[in-house]
Amino acid sequence: MDRLPVGHAFASDTEVMNYALSLARRGLGYVEPNPPVGAVLVDAERRLIADGWHTRYGEPHAEVHAISAAGDRATGAQLFVTLEPCCHFGKTPPCADAVIRAGIQQVHVGCLDPAPHVSGGGIQRLKEAGLTVSVGLCGSQAEALIAPFRKLMLTNRPWVHVKWAMTLDGRIATRTGHSKWISGEESRAEVHRLRGRMDAILTGAGTLRADDPQLTARPPGPRVPVRIIVDRDGSSLSLQHALVRTLDEAPVILCVRETPDDYHRVRLEEAGVEVLAFIGDSRSGQIHRLLEELGRRKQTHVLVEAGAGLMGTLFDAALVDEVHAFVAPKMIGGTDAMPPVGGLGLAEIPAAASLTNRTVRFFGEDVLISGHVKRG
Ligand SMILES: NC(=O)c1ccc[n+]([C@@H]2O[C@H](COP(=O)([O-])OP(=O)(O)OC[C@H]3O[C@@H](n4cnc5c(N)ncnc54)[C@H](OP(=O)(O)O)[C@@H]3O)[C@@H](O)[C@H]2O)c1
Known part of the structure; x- marks a missing residue:
């Protein structure tokens, strides 16, 4: 207004x-x-x-x-x-x-x-x-x-936003893993605005391997979010990745749950990557510990931009607070084409999570549905 x-x-x-x-x-x-x-x-x-x-x-x-x-x-x-x-x-x-x-x-x-x-x-x-x-x-x-x-005040944990761009038939990538671009320019500009007010942007090793993203806000917003990769043992991140090459623009954290190779770890740390190791944790345990750590750092807003793997861990563990789902009027089909959320999922519809404080907005041809997650 x-x-x-x-x-x-x-x-x-x-x-x-x-x-x-x-x-x-x-x-x-x-x-x-x-x-x-x-x-x-x-x-x-x-x-x-x-x-x-x-x-x-x-x-x-x-x-x-x-x-x-x-x-x-x-x-x-x-x-x-x-x-x-x-x-x-x-x-x-x-x-x-x-x-x-x-x-x-x-x-x-x-x-x-x-x-x-x-x-x-x-x-x-x-x-x-x-x-x-x-x-x-x-x-x-x-x-x-x-x-x-x-x-943050009552639980010492940040608010977890998730964002995805999907086709009208519910896929975030084709059967070959191709996803550039499902949404249009206006939607992508809105994602950059969203990034620019976050404390952290989180993605998984699968998205890192498929897309080599920068995860910076372009143009920059009021905050410079730290970029976080969630990986099993850190072997997915190399010095050649865009995240490492843009370390002068925003910090990078590598979060692992298995001990990384020593030589690899030292090379990443020397380049400026912070390694957070939660050794022996399960996938969801790793995310719980990461969120605790971000809360300790007084981070209020974390945005997850990942594939079905990391989203599945988050939804199965009921860790998502707010959804930003861009829906593009495109259809790509394919049983093996990825949906936004994987994991185990639910057995019964009445248990489904839904949205409160919903908003529906158009960005070019795409529709953005946002809201706070209400657990079923
Ligand atoms: N359209 C969109 O909005 C959008 C956005 C992002 C990505 N994508 C697409 O999604 C695809 C990648 O999806 P993805 O599911 O492979 O990628 P992801 O969710 O980014 O990452 C999953 C990977 O992270 C690893 N991982 C490590 N710790 C994990 C944990 N605690 N929880 C969950 N995963 C953990 C998993 O390996 P372990 O099994 O070793 O744990 C798995 O290989 C790409 O095609 C990409 O283009 C689309």
Whole structure:
């Protein structure tokens, strides 16, 4: 949604909060590991006074941007904020105090902050100061927006996105393994935008062997994601691969579950590749340990761009949080042509995973279906 001019009259409270949510989304990729937040100040007739969003990690929060843009006009205003104002000193002073000092009368909050040291505390502080506070306006959208932050905060693990491009008849490659290109240019540009707001991009040894991908965001986005190869023993990655040749653009991690050849490992490490070895783990154990490690590094968003092998491990172990499936109007057939997800799969349809917070968008001729995974 475009930025609205001061004085714009909103028709309802829901419309104001939807605008605040759209502002919050502008922070995606810039604010992590903080949550994206948007704030809007309106007068009694719901006319826009000022707005703001959390623009970058370590910088002022959304409420503070809106309040300072409003100046004296914040007195007596209503604040719509997608997430509960904080009540603690972090990188910046508590926003709840700034809201009180500004003379705001009424606060509409999208959802509570899941951080144990905040949850409910910001609301309480506002109520104690005599402000009228309501929680839950556009609550499910507000919750969905901070779901990755919530997951990292509560489980110390990143939010796992998976992306694939498939034909209308459900294949991600032909029977010979050829997959360039199933989706069109517009879709591929969207994938690069998605990559540019991730902390890590993950692929499997099969995709490395078939496609020799770079897995960089082109053009670059707000973040430079680390590129991670999941392999059995590391023998699939060589110094000649595009990932290694582009090490000056973004780091590379090789994740193995069997001891790699010493000479090979040293050569990769000397070239700048980090090797993470989870020796003796199963396929799913290897991914669990990798996600734990990425969580320890405060990574919020991981994107998997792999073939059916790695996707199968992820779905069988219920490790996927969000799907981005591009569907191209092409048909290639072939019993041996690969589907997006392999692994063991499910025995019964009622157990199927489905999508919530679904969106359907067109990119050229392709359709992108995205959503959060709801386990059956
Ligand atoms: N259209 C698209 O969106 C798209 C995207 C990516 C790839 N592709 C296509 O997919 C094909 C490759 O598919 P793929 O299934 O071979 O590749 P993959 O999923 O990228 O990699 C699977 C390989 O990774 C290894 N691996 C190591 N640890 C693993 C773990 N923990 N879990 C799962 N696998 C692990 C497996 O070997 P071990 O058996 O030794 O574990 C297996 O050889 C290519 O044709 C490529 O072009 C298409």
